[in-house]
Amino acid sequence: MEDDFYYDDVGADDYGQDYDDISYEDLLEYINNYEGEVTPEMLEILESYRKRSQQKVVDVSRIAIQELINNCLTPTCVQAAQHLLPLFIMCVVFKLLCYICKVGTKDSRVPPILVHLTSAVFGIMVLRSFFNMALLYLVVCCSLSYFMLCFVCAWNRKFCGLAAAALIVIFSISCELFIVEPKTWHKIRGSQIILSMKIISLGIDIGSGEIPDVPNVFEYMGYCFNVGSVIFGPWISYTQYYKLLDSQNDTSSLFWCAQILLTSSLGVVCLVYSNCLTHWLILDNAQQWILAYRDAQSFRFSHYFVSFISDATSSLSGLTSDSTSPAIWNVARPQHIEIPRSLVEVVTNWNLPMHNWLKTYVFKAVRPYGVFLAVFMTYVASSLLHGLNFQLSAVLLSLGFYSYTEFVFRRRLSQIYDACIQAKKCKPKCDHKYTSSHPAVIVTNLGFGALAMFHLAYLGLMFDSSDGEDKGYTMWHTLDKWAGLNYLSHWVAVGTFIVYWVV
DSSP states (O other): OOHHHHHHTTTTTHHTOOOTGGGHHHHHHHHHHOOOOOHHHHHHHHHHHHHHHHHHHHOOOOOOOOIIIIIIHHHHHHHHHHHHHHHHHHHHHHHHHHHHTTSTTTOOOOOOOHHHHHHHHHHHHHHHHHHHHHHHHHHHHHHHHHHHHHHHHHHHGGGGGHHHHHHHHHHHIIIIISSHHHHHHHHHHHHHHHHHHHHHHHHHHHHSSSSOHHHHOHHHHOOOOTTTTTTSSOOOOHHHHGGGGOOOOOOHHHHHHHHHHHHHHHHHHHHHIIIIHHHHHSOOOOOOHHHHHHHHHHHHHHHHHHHHHHHHHHHHHTOOOOOOOGGGSSOOOOHHHHSSSSSHHHHHHHHHHHHHIIIIIIIIGGGGOOOHHHHHHHHHHHHTTTOHHHEEEEEEEHHHHHHHHHHHHHHHHHHHHBSSSOOOOOSSSOOOOOOOTTTTHHHHHHHHHHHHHHHHHTTTTTOOHHHHHHHOHHHHHHHHHHHHHHHHHHHHHHHHHHHHHOO
């Protein structure tokens, strides 16, 4: 039989199993690691096993609260404290050094070079504690970029931004495909993204003349490896970093202490909810779309953890924000993501510093050539920053198409019905006939918000905790997850775009 050939490939006899005993997970792992051509017959077998596994009755029960506390909540909090306390301490020491030495004032007692050097050394020490010797890849990337910026600036400074972007893309792709083990690269991916954004923005600012010249090596290293943003972010511009030297805020103020305590606590709460409570509240025998929402929400709350800790470390180290929003919402705004008005709102509030970076250095540069191209290139740039990862690229590009379709469709509806139903909330006193307080407008906006939650559950489904999470999921994992939901979200988005053209 033709099918038996593929069953034999899986190695059922090696496991001492009958063909019917081979699990769906074993088949999926085999196809992920298969070096030959994946044939349609193999995919059919995989699909049949997926459907069979979904039909099995899942025997699950909710564990006792005390067991949940002992086995998950407590270990999660302890591990978080073990990793975060050294980082927090170094951030505080760095901030106190800047404050006591009065850097940037006439009373300065130390040369600024010492502060930049301290920022870089503390940052490298933190990278060592989190990533061990894998930090060398970040150091190499930073060093190569500095030599390149110096060379290009001396030759023709207007190409500094393009050269920086090209070097970062080539270095990241080379590391991901040929140099670094997938597990190690996936581990340092977040810090590499922050470093890449810093280097590219610095190159563009030098090329535009906003920054007069390439910083000296101490300033450059202090900026790239700043202890307050090197692990969790956020991205900050070189100008923001340099303002740190002139910051003489009172670090003992009650507001500053309360802000740090609040953001740190919220971060740990989000981590606990992501790791422990989502799967405790929604068990594995729930309906398929509820499970999709659970897995997507678990991923979102892990992102909120990073965002709140990012807020805390940047504040602890004295970094200032250009945002006019409240201090605890400098990186992400979970309230606009969990209860969204639109996907456009989700994208904007997911990571405010990265959103500003993409808007400043990508969207505005491409905007003269058309809105669609600007949106598309923005999501392409975001995908390249995240590396050649099919899962992330598929989600980001899908999200780009979704958000653009939603934006133009709701704008068209707003024009037709003269109502406040655009993707972005109207100003308090707008010229629409039907304002946001009109019952029909409220219902319409709630409907679009529910649709956004539906898309988020679908797009975030594959960010689960299954095998392969530590090294990044494969293309087959992503497609298999979406196939389990019949690609419904993509079909809805395509249908929305067709309706937009019709009306």
